[in-house]
Amino acid sequence: MTTVTCWGHACVRLERAGARLVIDPGTYSDLSVLDTADAVLVTHEHPDHVAVEQLRDALATRSHLEVWAPTAVVERLDALGIAPGRVHAVRSGDAFTAAGFAVVVVGEWHEVVHADVPRVANVAYLVDGAVLHPGDSFTLPPATTGVDVLLAPVGGPWLRLAEVIDYVRAVRPHIVVPIHDASLSAIGTATSDRLVASLGGSGEYRRLGPGDELTLG
Template sequence: MTTITSWGHACISVDRDGRRLVIDPGTFSDLTVVDDADAILVTHDHADHLATDPVVAALRARPGAQLWGPESVVTQLREAGAPTERVHAVTTGEVVTAAGFPVRTIGHEHQLIHPDVPRPENIGYLVDEAFFHPGDALTEPGVPVRVLFVPVAAPWLKLAEAIDYVRAVQPRVVVPIHDAILSEPGRGLSDRLVGGLGGAPVYHRLGVGESFDPVG
């Protein structure tokens, strides 16, 4: 059985057969998830997607753990003491195997916050040809996906864009992410709009530590 779990904000884990893949363990998330990570994917180098010191500590504590991310992520982690041979740079269009899951890299640019704010490289990850995490972007994967993790609150985003993103990708299941800056009423509003207007058959908000079987 495959299990998807939210760890807050943009951090998600995918578990199967005792293996754990973690995506975007940042400073707004419950970072205990990296203690059991067999592999980590990082979309870009912003702190809410990459908590550098805890991730380095986890990689050191788990000799088999591997991490993939854009070059800026890899540079930052190596400078902080991450094991060089287990931290891998990726660009768009690659296929890797992480914690036993096939992963395709899609997209390359962070969404624009403001012309005065630099845009880091941002890699989206298609896991198991079924679950797509875009990071801080609205990248269309270009293939059918079962689960789409959809940012619903960010300095670069308005909800109309999130709604149109869901409509464009047409996933079976939407899981809202990237919402640490929202109040509870704000989460409720985003759920009503994105869930109600996006058109996905299932809109599945996960609390921190809450899991579901995306296939069941």
């Protein structure tokens, strides 16, 4: 069985048989998640999705830890002196195994924040054909894939809730777990939960608080 836990904002950990895969450990997250990580996936270079120095420290103290990320993140880690072979650049279409989980990379770009803000590379990760983390995008999974859990961003300067609802409808997951919500007040969180849960059409909308677990399989 696989358990999914949220560690604040966009950071999620998947755990199975003692192996731990962490996605997007950024500056708004509880970075103690890196203390026991076996592999890390990063969707893009923004600091709320990757705390570069703390990830460097985790690589230094956990000799088996490996990281997969877009080229811009890899270059920043390389500049900090990470040993070759432990940080891997990814792009859409790549497939690999991380901490025993099968990972497929899809998507290319961060959603538009504003016409005056340059777009950065952003990949989504489909884990075990079941869990989709899109980073800051509305990237769809491969057409033949049925997603069990969509980690759906619900707050940020680049999205509207109407777009989130349409995204959930397009993916058609069994379960929606909201993420990317550090910028929301309690009122904003309640509003996003109510609208996406009632209009998205997923089988279940499941907000995970600190320490809450979602078990798959």
